[in-house]
Amino acid sequence: MTNVFDDPRITAVGLLFEAHAGLSARFNAQLEEHGLSAVEFEVITRLARSPGNQLRMTDLAAQTSLSTSGVTRVVDRMERDGLLTRRACPNDRRSSYAVVTAAGMQRLNETLPGHLQMIEQWFTGQLDPDALVALLDGLRRVRDAAHPCATAGSDDVSPEQAAATDDATRRR
Amino acid sequence: MTNVFDDPRITAVGLLFEAHAGLSARFNAQLEEHGLSAVEFEVITRLARSPGNQLRMTDLAAQTSLSTSGVTRVVDRMERDGLLTRRACPNDRRSSYAVVTAAGMQRLNETLPGHLQMIEQWFTGQLDPDALVALLDGLRRVRDAAHPCATAGSDDVSPEQAAATDDATRRR
DNA sequence: GCCCAACGACTGCCTGAGCAACTATAACCG
DNA sequence: CGGTTATAGTTGCTCAGGCAGTCGTTGGGC
Numbered sequence: 213m214t215n216v217f218d219d220p221r222i223t224a225v226g227l228l229f230e231a232h233a234g235l236s237a238r239f240n241a242q243l244e245e246h247g248l249s250a251v252e253f254e255v256i257t258r259l260a261r262s263p264g265n266q267l268r269m270t271d272l273a274a275q276t277s278l279s280t281s282g283v284t285r286v287v288d289r290m291e292r293d294g295l296l297t298r299r300a301c302p303n304d305r306r307s308s309y310a311v312v313t314a315a316g317m318q319r320l321n322e323t324l325p326g327h328l329q330m331i332e333q334w335f336t337g338q339l340d341p342d343a344l345v346a347l348l349d350g351l352r353r354v355r356d357a358a359h360p361c362a363t364a365g366s367d368d369v370s371p372e373q374a375a376a377t378d379d380a381t382r383r384r
Numbered sequence: 385m386t387n388v389f390d391d392p393r394i395t396a397v398g399l400l401f402e403a404h405a406g407l408s409a410r411f412n413a414q415l416e417e418h419g420l421s422a423v424e425f426e427v428i429t430r431l432a433r434s435p436g437n438q439l440r441m442t443d444l445a446a447q448t449s450l451s452t453s454g455v456t457r458v459v460d461r462m463e464r465d466g467l468l469t470r471r472a473c474p475n476d477r478r479s480s481y482a483v484v485t486a487a488g489m490q491r492l493n494e495t496l497p498g499h500l501q502m503i504e505q506w507f508t509g510q511l512d513p514d515a516l517v518a519l520l521d522g523l524r525r526v527r528d529a530a531h532p533c534a535t536a537g538s539d540d541v542s543p544e545q546a547a548a549t550d551d552a553t554r555r556r
Numbered sequence: 557g558c559c560c561a562a563c564g565a566c567t568g569c570c571t572g573a574g575c576a577a578c579t580a581t582a583a584c585c586g
Numbered sequence: 587c588g589g590t591t592a593t594a595g596t597t598g599c600t601c602a603g604g605c606a607g608t609c610g611t612t613g614g615g616c
Contacts, residue, residue: 347522358406
């Protein structure tokens with residue numbers, strides 16, 4: 213074959229991407245059982261782990277893989293479904309918070325255990341502890357190198373986080 | 385914080401997903417310079433590595449993250465852009481092949497070196513050989529566990545190919 | 557040979573998401 | 587203060603992609 217495509221580098225990304233795709237599929241299936249999409253799950257998770265179970269729309273966008281307009285629409289849907297509410301920001305009348313409702317918290321609590329179980333079943337449980345650590349170390353390196361300013365207009369990935377070594381390569 | 389979200393399992397997926405997102409973003413940027421989207425690149429790559437630089441639409445769908453209707457549409461676009469052609473399948477008049485044109489091959493050849501460089505720069509080159517091997521071993525395990533029947537109807541990954549080295553483990 | 561089930565490709569319809577334009581507010585600066 | 591600039595959120599437009607339905611083709615059972 214003399215194939216350029218057997219290059220080990222190609223294989224490497226192939227592995228990473230396929231692993232990601234596989235896990236995504238598994239997770240999506242489980243999340244769907246609870247009526248959540250992956251994005252919705254990410255949104256509600258980010259909110260729930262934030263003080264007051266709330267975040268300003270922009271900050272939410274910065275923490276997720278979404279643009280601000282994307283966030284507007286997810287929050288629209290989730291508000292319609294009763295999982296979230298918007299709340300005006302007292303000191304800045306431009307901003308508004310997305311807040312998790314009681315129903316939202318309940319939904320999350322119903323979903324999380326199963327989700328953790330999935331992670332263990334398909335990911336962390338597949339490796340013995342040493343191998344897992346090695347894997348995670350490697351991933352961390354790669355993440356730290358490639359991660360920032362990821363998908364959309366997330367120029368800074370959230371101030372307080374101060375993403376290590378943000379290499380500020382503004383493309384485009 | 386006593387946060388459920390600091391669970392190591394959450395962190396683990398976080399790493400994997402962020403690494404994937406980061407690399408995707410980098411790759412997309414480079415591909416875009418050559419007028420290709422990620423899907424288009426995957427399509428043209430899969431075709432180019434197949435005998436005769438062609439695949440039947442269904443097989444192409446099975447090898448990519450796309451449904452058959454998705455493939456129809458990508459191929460539409462790429463045919464319009466002169467990168468691909470459709471060719472009737474002689475022995476089965478239902479099927480048709482997608483074939484890479486000369487222009488398509490040229491585009492691919494222009495794109496590949498830079499792509500490999502990106503992989504090296506942001507992924508494989510970030511780790512010393514041992515760590516890389518460990519990472520890939522771990523990924524392979526996870527991939528083999530979670531990967532299959534990923535997004536759409538990829539039951540078997542194409543009979544005749546029996547994929548070199550790469551994915552010897554088909555399941556389901 | 558004939559009929560019916562399975563299959564390959566394509567199309568209509570719908571959803572999700574990004575970009576760019578817009579509005580309202582805030583901050584800055586003279 | 588008054589004007590300019592930046593920022594937060596929303597909305598119009600567009601496009602990619604999935605699902606389900608369609609049409610032509612094939613192959614199997616009889």
